[in-house]
Amino acid sequence: MRKAIGTDRRRSPERVLEVLREVDADIIALQEADRRFGARMAVIAPHLLEEHSDWKSVGFGVRAGSMGWHGNALLVRKHCHIVDCEVIHLPALEPRGAVMADVQLGDTVLRVIGMHLDLSGLWRRRQAAAILSHVEASSVRRPTVMMGDLNEWTRAAGCLRDFGRAFAFAETGPSYHARRPVGRLDRIMVSGDLKVQDCGVHTSAAARKASDHLPIWADVKPA
Numbered sequence: 001m002r003k004a005i006g007t008d009r010r011r012s013p014e015r016v017l018e019v020l021r022e023v024d025a026d027i028i029a030l031q032e033a034d035r036r037f038g039a040r041m042a043v044i045a046p047h048l049l050e051e052h053s054d055w056k057s058v059g060f061g062v063r064a065g066s067m068g069w070h071g072n073a074l075l076v077r078k079h080c081h082i083v084d085c086e087v088i089h090l091p092a093l094e095p096r097g098a099v100m101a102d103v104q105l106g107d108t109v110l111r112v113i114g115m116h117l118d119l120s121g122l123w124r125r126r127q128a129a130a131i132l133s134h135v136e137a138s139s140v141r142r143p144t145v146m147m148g149d150l151n152e153w154t155r156a157a158g159c160l161r162d163f164g165r166a167f168a169f170a171e172t173g174p175s176y177h178a179r180r181p182v183g184r185l186d187r188i189m190v191s192g193d194l195k196v197q198d199c200g201v202h203t204s205a206a207a208r209k210a211s212d213h214l215p216i217w218a219d220v221k222p223a
Contacts, residue, residue: 002032004043006209007178013044015210017053023202023215026077027103028055029114029147031213033073034066042067054078058085058101070097072114072148083109088134090127092118098131102142108222111135111142116149121158124151128159132166144191145220149213151185163189170199172216178208188218195223 004013020028034040040063049057055075057067067073069087076082081104088098098115115131117124135144146167152160160169167189174181181201190196199218207214 001030001043002211002213003035004210007212008209011043012210013048014052015206016044017048019202019204019207019210019215020053020055020075022204022206023217025217026080026105027110027112027145028075029112030068030073030075031114031116031149032071033068034071036071039063039065041065042073049075058082058099060085060087060099062087068114069099070095070116072097072099072116074099074101074112074114076101076103080104088113088115088131090115090130092123092127093120094118096123096127098127098148100134102140109142110220111144113144113146114148115146117151117159119151121152124159125162128162132162143193143222145188145194145218146190147186147188147216147218149185150187152187153183153185155184160187163187167191168196170196170216170218172199172218173201175201175214175216176212178210178212178214181214186213186216188216190218190220193223194220197221 058074083102085101090096170188175186176183197219202215
């Protein structure tokens with residue numbers, strides 16, 4: 001969400017919420033959800049989320065006032081139960097991280113991981129390896145969805161090849177740049193016990209202004 005700064009260079013958290021309401025997903029992964037400097041406060045103020053949306057943020061308890069961890073945030077429906085959550089520390093030259101939550105959706109507990117990987121291909125692969133190792137080492141296995149800005153242009157190489165060994169990609173389409181999308185930098189990936197029923201890129205007029213990336217979405221069901 002680029003700290004809520006749109007393609008018109010205006011900061012508008014309200015516009016981001018408008019786009020999220022259009023997409024209307026049960027679980028949302030956001031990148032660049034906090035300000036970068038100072039106290040790194042959440043760009044979407046808690047009262048805006050509470051009063052003008054159907055979601056709550058997963059609280060990781062890392063930094064007061066932030067929505068997530070290094071700008072990565074997860075939103076879930078207010079009625080959803082968060083079974084567990086944690087941050088994933090990633091190797092990096094500049095601050096990077098990922099967030100993970102186990103969310104109760106009906107009779108299913110879904111594991112969701114949000115991430116924003118490095119611009120450097122070498123560091124992206126190291127970060128992908130750290131995330132995959134973290135998932136593999138978990139004492140409790142869950143159906144898992146991973147999503148975020150992977151900053152990888154080539155499907156057959158780099159971190160996408162690494163993730164693709166254990167996860168299937170939703171074929172959403174290009175989402176960057178919002179004004180003329182040509183790059184598939186944003187990805188949704190599912191574990192083998194899940195399947196993607198439908199997916200795509202949200203291309204409304206509001207979405208084209210709200211950020212430099214368009215939102216991607218996927219409808220996921222048990223395999």
